[in-house]
Structure formats: structure tokens, C-alpha cells
Amino acid sequence: MxxxxxxxxxxxxxxxxxxxxxxxxxxxxxxxxxxxxxxxxxxxxxxxxxxxxxxxxxxxxxxxxxxxxLVGLALELGEAPAPAVRLPRTRPVAWFARCDSPIGPLLMAASENGLCELTFEGFRGVDEVRDLLAERDFDARPAGPETPAVPSATLVRAAEQLAEYFDHTRTRFDLPLDFQGVTPFTRSVLDATASVPFGRLETYRGIASRIGKPGASRAVGNALGRNPLPVVVPCHRVVATGGGIGGYTGGLAIKERLLSLEGARLA
Amino acid sequence: MTTTTTARKADRDACGPPGVESFEELIDRHGPEVHRFLVNLTRNPAEADDLYQDAALKAFRAFGRLDRKANHRAWFFRIAGNAFLSDRRKHGRVDRLDELATAAIPAPTDDAAARLDAGEALARIGPMIDRLPPKQRMAMIARKQHDLGYSEIARLLGCSEAAARANVHEAVRKLRDGLGELLA
Structure with missing residues (x-):
């Protein structure tokens, strides 16, 4: 056969x-x-x-x-539902650029969602800023011709508004901000700080009570030290209770410059 | 609306089963059975989950380069099969397993064996499947539990269709010999 x-x-x-x-x-x-x-x-x-x-x-x-x-029984005994697939998340890009200011060169970064980083370059260099952005789960890239329109426009607007601020023609910033990777506590401190008006001062204790945590002055100070958007979120307006200037990430000289620019007087 | 549906149906009938449009659809449609394939291969759910994650990630990365008309199901099985084989190689288990498998699986000899029930046979067959050479095990499971064709199994093993068939038959024969009188 x-x-x-x-x-x-x-x-x-x-x-x-x-x-x-x-x-x-x-x-x-x-x-x-x-x-x-x-x-x-x-x-x-x-x-x-x-x-x-x-x-x-x-x-x-x-x-x-x-x-x-038997083979069927032996194999199907181990049946279990397929687990959800964990895909690598594509990190949002933070485009960074340099801009000059009367207090020295600034490094700024913007994502599709808004301005996400502002640093005094004299205090932190490009590599450190990249690390900070990576810690916040951004893919940091230098801005260039390939930067999309939205982050590009944000960077331009931020540079213009900063120039106006230093030129005494602007007292508030009007920019989209991106707080990705900022912890909820720090975020609440930054939100409270953002409402302190130009030229006015608030204390660490005052911010602590504004967020409903009156005993957390020290934690507020630490959170402000991690402010990713100084100047724009005016952490320089927050000072010590006894009339001391408090601290400033970037150096007290800058804090003093900003306060005198705004005409604010320590008690 | 109706026209579109009818047109799409006609289109599908003309070209066989519709291709998978997105990675999510691939996972929805074939994820469960590919995962089951890995559970069957490893007979260890935790290990299967890891390999599945591995395979899904590889599929995700390669998905964009795949022809939309490709046989996505077979392709995903192949990725899972390779994940399984490369894991065995990485852990240096292949040689040992092949060695064990070439040594004849001893058949129970005493008369008492004849009295053992199906429970005993079931308890024995799992480890016997584990001792089949990985490729043979994979070929048999793909054929028996997942109804893959020999041309697909051949691509899975990287051999000819004839060799694929021989591998599957050989696996079944080994299991039969291994259980001896327990199947009487």
C-alpha cells in the first residue's frame, strides 16, 4: 500500500x-x-x-x-489566565534649552504639557538637569529643529516672560506647567506657593497651614528646595518665620536679587 | 454602515481570516492561547508568566515590522517557542534534558504496576513530558494541544516538515513506552 x-x-x-x-x-x-x-x-x-x-x-x-x-489532562491541569502584558512606557520628551537672564544663564525644559524645568545653570549644569529630568521619567533632549511646535512655543514664551519679569514689566507668569514626577506633597506646597503674589512674602509655617499641615514647616522647606520651576513658582517669596530669609536652592544671593527686584522687604 | 460591514465581510471571506490590526488585538486574540502554550511547555505557571511577558515584549517590538497579512497566530507562537527554547539554553538545561531523554524511560516492570490506576499514570506523565527534549516536547504540545500544522511546527523548530512530524510521533511513542503497563 x-x-x-x-x-x-x-x-x-x-x-x-x-x-x-x-x-x-x-x-x-x-x-x-x-x-x-x-x-x-x-x-x-x-x-x-x-x-x-x-x-x-x-x-x-x-x-x-x-x-x-492523559496528556491532555496533564497539560491542561496547569491552566491559568494570561497575565496582563507590561509594556515599556514611552517616556515623554522634555526639550531643554538655555536662555540668558540678569541672574545668569538659565536652563529650561518643556514637554508637550508645559514647562517642566527651570534651573540656574551656575548652580546645576546640563548633565545634572538631564539626570533630574530622567528621575522624573522624562526623556531629556536638547531643543532643536526637530522639537515639536508645542514645547518649542512653550520655551519661547517662557524666555519672553522671564525677560519681561526681569525687566519689571511682568508680575505674573502665564505658562502651561508640567509637574510630572513631582510628589503629591511637593505639588501641594508648590500650588500654595504659586498663589503668593508678586512682591509679597509668606513664611514656611504659613504655607504649611495653607495646605492644612500646620506642623509641617520643615517639610515645606524641603519641598520648596525641590521646586523644579523656581522664579515661575515663586519659592523665593517664602521665608523664615523670625524674619530670616530662609534657604534657596541656587544660592541665597539669587533669592535676595529676586526679592529686591520685586521690592519685597524682610521684616 | 451596513455597506461597510458587508464589504468588510466579503473582504474577509476572500482573504481568509483577517489579519491582526494592532498589538492590543494580537494580545486579545492570541494572548490566552500563547500563554497556555507556555504553561504547557513549562508546566510551571510562574515560569510561564515570565516567558509570556518576554514573548509579548518581543512581539510588541517587532509588531510594526510584520506584514499585516502574516499569520499572526503562528508568528506569536514562534516567538513564545523561541523564548522557551532560549530560556532552556540559557539555564543549561537542554543538554541535561536531552541526555535524560535519550536514556530509555524505564517502564514499570513488576506486576503491581498493572494494578496502578489512572491517578498513578497521571502523576507519572507530567514528569515524563518534562523529560522529553525541549524541541520534541514543544512539537508535541503545539500539535496536540494547540492544533498547529506541521508546516508551522517545522518553522517553530527550525527543521523540515518531515522532521517536525517525526519529532511529534517520536514524543508520543516515548510517552507510550514510558508508561508501559500503566496504560493496560
Whole structure:
């Protein structure tokens, strides 16, 4: 009998099905294929005829069929729902650029959502700013011709408004801000600080009570030290309770410059 | 609306099953069975979860480069199969497993074995599947539990269709021999 379904590589089967092979050898060789459902119909019919007349082959085929059930049981025992796939999140890009100011060069960064970083370059260099942005889960890149329109426009507007501020023609900033990666507590401190008007002062304790945590003056000071947008979020207007100037990330000289620019007087 | 639906249906009927449009659709449609494939291969859900994550990530990265008309299901199975095989290689388990598998799996000899019930056979078959050479195990599971064709299994194993078929048959025969009288 011709066996188009049997593969030459499956040598045992080929030999067993060759001319002159014992029918039982041929039946045994066909059984795995029978279990797997890939025996061709002619062979399958022949096998059924054979096992009907040969008891030992009949028992063997039964054993193979039991095996089939067992393999199914053994494998499907471990069934569990597929877990949700965790994809690498694409980080938003923060485009950074330099801009000059009367208090020295500034590094600014903007995302699609708004201005996300402002740093006094004399205090922190480009590498440090990149690290800070990476910590906030931004992909920091230098602004250039490939910078999309929105972050590009934000950077331009920020530079213009900063120039106006230093030129005494602006007292409030009107910019979209991006606080991604800022902790909720720091964010609440920054929001409270943003409402301190130009030329006025507030104390660390005052900010603490504004956010409903009157005992948290020290934590407020720490949070302001992490202000990613100094000048724009006026942390320089927050000072110590006893009339001291408090601290400033970037140096007290800058804080003093900003306060005198705004005409604010320490008590 | 109706026209579009009808047109799309006609389109689908003409070109066979519609291709997967997005990575999310790939996961929705084929994720569960590819995960099941890995559970079957490893018989260890935690290990399967890790390999699945691995495979899904590879699929995600390569998805954009794949022809939209490609057989996404087979492609995803192939990625999962490769994740499984490369994991076995990385952990130096292949040689040991192959060695074990080439050594004949001893059949129970004493008469008592004949009296053991299906529970015993079930307890034995799992470890026997684990001891099949990884490629053979993969071929058998792909064929038996996931209904993959031999041409797909051949691509999965990186061999000819004939060799794929021989591998699957050989795996079944080994399991049969290993269980001996337990199947009587």
C-alpha cells in the first residue's frame, strides 16, 4: 500500500509499512499518528480493520488512546489566565534649552504639557538637569529643529516672560506647567506657593497651614528646595518665620536679587 | 454602515481570516492561547508568566515590522517557542534534558504496576513530558494541544516538515513506552 501521509524521516513507520512488513508492526507504527489525528483516512480504516481482528494490537491502540487523554489532562491541569502584558512606557520628551537672564544663564525644559524645568545653570549644569529630568521619567533632549511646535512655543514664551519679569514689566507668569514626577506633597506646597503674589512674602509655617499641615514647616522647606520651576513658582517669596530669609536652592544671593527686584522687604 | 460591514465581510471571506490590526488585538486574540502554550511547555505557571511577558515584549517590538497579512497566530507562537527554547539554553538545561531523554524511560516492570490506576499514570506523565527534549516536547504540545500544522511546527523548530512530524510521533511513542503497563 502506498503511504503518501507517512514521512520518509519517520523511518520506523516507513520500514514497518513497507512491503512484506508484519501487519502488527505496521499497526504499531501507525498508532502515534492515529492519536495525533494525522493518519490518512485509508490508513486509519486499515488500522481499525486490523485491531478488530488482532487482540494485542487492539489493546495497544486502547493504551494509546488512554495516553491521549492523559496528556491532555496533564497539560491542561496547569491552566491559568494570561497575565496582563507590561509594556515599556514611552517616556515623554522634555526639550531643554538655555536662555540668558540678569541672574545668569538659565536652563529650561518643556514637554508637550508645559514647562517642566527651570534651573540656574551656575548652580546645576546640563548633565545634572538631564539626570533630574530622567528621575522624573522624562526623556531629556536638547531643543532643536526637530522639537515639536508645542514645547518649542512653550520655551519661547517662557524666555519672553522671564525677560519681561526681569525687566519689571511682568508680575505674573502665564505658562502651561508640567509637574510630572513631582510628589503629591511637593505639588501641594508648590500650588500654595504659586498663589503668593508678586512682591509679597509668606513664611514656611504659613504655607504649611495653607495646605492644612500646620506642623509641617520643615517639610515645606524641603519641598520648596525641590521646586523644579523656581522664579515661575515663586519659592523665593517664602521665608523664615523670625524674619530670616530662609534657604534657596541656587544660592541665597539669587533669592535676595529676586526679592529686591520685586521690592519685597524682610521684616 | 451596513455597506461597510458587508464589504468588510466579503473582504474577509476572500482573504481568509483577517489579519491582526494592532498589538492590543494580537494580545486579545492570541494572548490566552500563547500563554497556555507556555504553561504547557513549562508546566510551571510562574515560569510561564515570565516567558509570556518576554514573548509579548518581543512581539510588541517587532509588531510594526510584520506584514499585516502574516499569520499572526503562528508568528506569536514562534516567538513564545523561541523564548522557551532560549530560556532552556540559557539555564543549561537542554543538554541535561536531552541526555535524560535519550536514556530509555524505564517502564514499570513488576506486576503491581498493572494494578496502578489512572491517578498513578497521571502523576507519572507530567514528569515524563518534562523529560522529553525541549524541541520534541514543544512539537508535541503545539500539535496536540494547540492544533498547529506541521508546516508551522517545522518553522517553530527550525527543521523540515518531515522532521517536525517525526519529532511529534517520536514524543508520543516515548510517552507510550514510558508508561508501559500503566496504560493496560
Amino acid at each position: 502506498n503511504h503518501p501521509g507517512i514521512d520518509p524521516v519517520d523511518r520506523l513507520a516507513a520500514r514497518a509499512s513497507g512491503p512484506g512488513a508484519h501487519p502488527c508492526d505496521r499497526a504499531l507504527a501507525a498508532m502515534p499518528a492515529r492519536v495525533l489525528g494525522d493518519l490518512d483516512p485509508g490508513d486509519a480504516a486499515w488500522l481499525l480493520d486490523h485491531v478488530a481482528t488482532c487482540r494485542s494490537c487492539g489493546r495497544e491502540l486502547e493504551a494509546f488512546m488512554k495516553l491521549d487523554t
